[in-house]
Amino acid sequence: MTPAIRPVAREDLAAVRAALVASWHATYDRFHGAAKVAEITDRWHALDALARQVDRPGSVFLLAEGEGGAVLGSSLGQVDDAGEACLRRLYVAPGTEGRGIGKRLLEETLARLAERDVWLEVEPRNVDAIRFYEREGFVLDRPAKGCGGRDDLEAVVMRRPERPVPRLVTDADAQDMLGLLTLAFAEYPGCYVDPHGDYPELVRPRSLLSAAGTTMWVVEDRNGRVRAFCGIKGPDADGVAELTKLYVRGDQRRRGLAAGLVSLVEETARARGAHRLQLFTDTRFTKAHRLYERLGFTRFGEERPLHDVSGSVEYGYAKKLR
Template sequence: MLPGPPPAAARALRTAVFVEEQGVPAELEHDAADLAADHAVVWDEAGEALATARLLDPAAIPDLDLGPAPVGPVPDGPVANRFGESVGVIGRVAVRPDARGRGLARAVTIALERRAAERGLTGIRLHAQAAVAGLYLGLGYETFGPPDRTAGIDHVWMRRSILPGLRPVRDDDGPAVQRLIGAVWAEYPGCVLDVDGEEPWMRAPATAYTGDLDPARYRGRMWVVEDRAVEDEDAGRPGVLAASVAVRETAPGRVELKSLYVAASARRRGLGQALVFLVEREARRRDAQVVELWSDTRFSDAHRLYERLGYRGAGRTRDLHDLSNTTEIHFTKDLLSE
């Protein structure tokens, strides 16, 4: 994975495929967005590019074309000021003619999907040539919006979610949030969930994170991930919660990662890691340089996740003097050092 301008071999491959083979004008093929893109390249033994593609992030390219505004539910995750604030765009997928049929277009696309998750993006869009749309359908993409013709070639917009079921928490999620967190705590001897006495925010979790508008609340955001394969009979709607995570501002330049919980049935899918990346993206959006968190000493699996993602123990602990006799470890991560 290479940030910034594409290597000369990748640029030459794109020129050969798009400009010379397909007749795309060179001024359309080579644009300024390359400078802010992540580039995936497959090399041969001689150092020549066999395949390449790029990922564009709207955080780096504010006027990035994300395609037509979706009609109906958007499967890309959280949406705020702009309909695709957490959506990246994969494009410029090119494969050398003698290397086609070997799955290399699929390989560079999947590599960029992983990079998108690392950036905290929750969805992917791509403006696919209609002739190869089947490749992306096979990778789980769906078409949206009308087809169009660009540079004399038929195209269609496509999308897929990196975090299916992700959405901002609602106040009516309170019972489901309590069940999720209560089930996780029950895995650890001595952990007791007392909602009214110690965690009243769970009664109205969305309201608890409205500090951007109400200074008496947490200044931040909270998300949940629905497990859409399970029926939540108590709530009367599909989708029990598979996971949750939140972020709140704690001081200028600092945010706290909070309430990262993944249901036992949803683990080993990379969900916890993806939610940490989502928090880090939100931290950067809020101009934070440091993400901190406090984690129960009993949550050793979570500690291993945090350490693998670059969080380090800050040498501090605190006792909460609660019903669970909790002692927490302080972790921090410097976003500027990445």
């Protein structure tokens, strides 16, 4: 019998709790000891705590139901204060591993939370769980400050990088793009945006960038506002393409948007026959330097002054395309 995935009802809570307690002991006794695990699960998975999760607006509390109504696993997802989806909990009953129950619970939970960025916390020694989430597209992000509000529990944050859906820029995107650029420059002392002097092409981006041989993509947020953009120019006669104007809005960073756009530019450059991709970035944009280096770019050449209103000086970065 294929397990059914359905919302948890109040009459399910005792069975859900029993499955959670068994899963926690099977998973965490070796890390924390049975007594501490019992103390934690008695608090976190008490019937009244689970009942509040059933009743909480916006919560997605699901169970996997097997033959005879047996609870084979459960999951809890919620939207956090930042508007991101958080997978608070996902466990399968001991002895049911390897049957695809965890994957089905994960997929159904996230589908009900709609298209949102997703993060979770996991015990760093729980290698099996980390490998499971990695297979489902999550990557290790950073250490957490405790787990579930407890300083005595270690955890790492995993995040599933967003798969951006870029579209070609239009002239109607000009205001959003210039606003995003202004916010990005404001993070660095002495950086200013002069749209008519330094960035006249962004006043009518589709028309003027296309005329200059640049293809530009934007990624929108759920409200239709531009949250990231990036372009490609070339390649030239020597087979060198240029990645240009990669910017991500501050509240949309650490979601895989920049890496996704760079990947799109690389694919486009290869399709156009380029063998090398280069870019230029302000010497003050240290966060951008770390991103490019992580993505395989290396610095080349001498610093390049722009003689603009911000007194910008740029580094060159390049990557060989295979």
